[in-house]
Amino acid sequence: MAIVDVTDQDRDTRGTGFDVDRIREDFPILRTRLDGPQLVYLDNAATSQKPRLVIDAVSDYYANTNANIHRGVHRLSVQATDAYENARGKIQRFIGAERREEIVFVRGTTEAVNLIAQTFGRTHIDRDDEVIISTMEHHSNIVPWQLLCEERGARLRVVPINDDGEFLLDEYENLLNDRTKLVAVTHIANALGTINPVERIVELAHARGVRVLIDGAQAVPHTEVDVRRIDCDFYAFSAHKMFGPTGVGALYGKLDLLESLPPYQSGGDMIKSVTFEKTIYNDLPHRLEAGTPNIAGAIGFGAAVDYLTAIGMDNIASYEDDLLRYGTKVLSAIPEVRLIGTAREKASVLSFVLEGIHPHDVGTILDQRGVAVRTGHHCSQPVMQRFKVPATARASLALYNTRSEIDALATGLRQVIEVFQ
Numbered sequence: 001m002a003i004v005d006v007t008d009q010d011r012d013t014r015g016t017g018f019d020v021d022r023i024r025e026d027f028p029i030l031r032t033r034l035d036g037p038q039l040v041y042l043d044n045a046a047t048s049q050k051p052r053l054v055i056d057a058v059s060d061y062y063a064n065t066n067a068n069i070h071r072g073v074h075r076l077s078v079q080a081t082d083a084y085e086n087a088r089g090k091i092q093r094f095i096g097a098e099r100r101e102e103i104v105f106v107r108g109t110t111e112a113v114n115l116i117a118q119t120f121g122r123t124h125i126d127r128d129d130e131v132i133i134s135t136m137e138h139h140s141n142i143v144p145w146q147l148l149c150e151e152r153g154a155r156l157r158v159v160p161i162n163d164d165g166e167f168l169l170d171e172y173e174n175l176l177n178d179r180t181k182l183v184a185v186t187h188i189a190n191a192l193g194t195i196n197p198v199e200r201i202v203e204l205a206h207a208r209g210v211r212v213l214i215d216g217a218q219a220v221p222h223t224e225v226d227v228r229r230i231d232c233d234f235y236a237f238s239a240h241k242m243f244g245p246t247g248v249g250a251l252y253g254k255l256d257l258l259e260s261l262p263p264y265q266s267g268g269d270m271i272k273s274v275t276f277e278k279t280i281y282n283d284l285p286h287r288l289e290a291g292t293p294n295i296a297g298a299i300g301f302g303a304a305v306d307y308l309t310a311i312g313m314d315n316i317a318s319y320e321d322d323l324l325r326y327g328t329k330v331l332s333a334i335p336e337v338r339l340i341g342t343a344r345e346k347a348s349v350l351s352f353v354l355e356g357i358h359p360h361d362v363g364t365i366l367d368q369r370g371v372a373v374r375t376g377h378h379c380s381q382p383v384m385q386r387f388k389v390p391a392t393a394r395a396s397l398a399l400y401n402t403r404s405e406i407d408a409l410a411t412g413l414r415q416v417i418e419v420f421q
């Protein structure tokens with residue numbers, strides 16, 4: 001099983017020590033052939049592939065340390081607890097959080113946003129208050145706020161975007177007012193690749209005493225994230241998009257804010273003591289983690305952080321930036337391609353339509369050639385409405401992708417165009 005040819009340009013082009021050939025060897029699935037053609041995996045915004053280190057960490061836990069955490073005195077339980085809590089520490093350091101209690105394990109970004117909507121939202125947002133989001137949000141950073149606003153009689157306000165898919169800071173400033181209680185925006189937009197000016201967004205909100213949640217699902221695999229520098233109040237992300245397992249993610253929250261939240265889900269582990277008269281809740285972060293968590297997932301998440309840290313987020317960002325520029329150039333050279341999302345600050349996503357050809361047909365024909373892209377609305381229907389398209393095809397890049405794979409995408413697209421001529 002051969003690996004896609006890697007051109008010299010792919011290898012360590014920038015003198016950073018970043019060797020894509022070596023990196024590809026860490027991902028067993030990249031050697032897959034799909035009934036013939038070599039897999040070219042360009043659907044990383046949906047979920048990324050997993051390196052051997054992560055796969056081994058998960059299977060090693062099940063093979064050698066499997067036990068429930070926190071309550072056991074036996075050795076396996078202590079080892080499992082240590083591994084789970086160590087993973088929390090790795091994630092804390094990875095995003096620059098001050099305390100490990102500020103990291104709450106959740107199922108993923110979706111659960112993190114829902115957690116804040118149901119705890120912070122229900123206690124701080126009342127009739128006629130306002131929540132600000134933007135046009136480029138993923139549905140999981142829209143619907144929880146819609147539900148909350150319906151329940152509380154509050155109002156959802158939406159920051160528009162321009163034709164390049166950029167967040168309009170002036171419009172945002174105009175929307176901020178005395179009724180604004182929360183701003184919830186994405187760091188990097190999954191359907192467009194736009195990198196938002198999150199530090200400025202937070203600064204403007206804080207000037208009015210408004211709290212900010214950042215959806216970091218698409219940011220953490222591609223760029224260095226420092227929650228203290230951003231100064232956001234909450235930051236949400238999923239392990240599976242950053243080379244970790246599915247079903248686990250993290251919510252960062254500033255300690256005093258997390259302390260002030262009411263319980264989210266209730267049950268075991270989130271309590272100190274229970275009688276029928278009164279329950280005393282546990283300390284953070286356990287107070288927000290009811291029930292047996294995804295222990296193996298958290299351990300694999302920690303391994304994914306180790307993996308990214310060893311390569312270096314700066315190296316990853318600069319390699320991917322080069323790849324994105326190359327991809328933009330190659331796709332722009334195909335006259336039938338219309339790129340959706342051309343922000344000046346952009347990461348890892350090439351979303352496009354081919355004139356007169358439905359994106360699902362594009363995706364299906366590319367798949368026959370081994371090229372995996374996503375087609376559809378990418379859980380961002382308001383973005384599709386903004387650009388007046390029903391759907392797009394999206395090639396989303398990760399650290400193991402190469403210029404040769406982008407060439408394979410372009411060749412595939414030319415073949416799609418021929419089929420429809």
Ligand code: PMP
Nearest residue numbers: 108109110138140190217218238
């Ligand atoms: N936000 C963004 C920007 C995303 O791209 C995604 C996943 N596509 C989510 C939130 C939801 O993440 P999850 O499904 O892992 O909860």
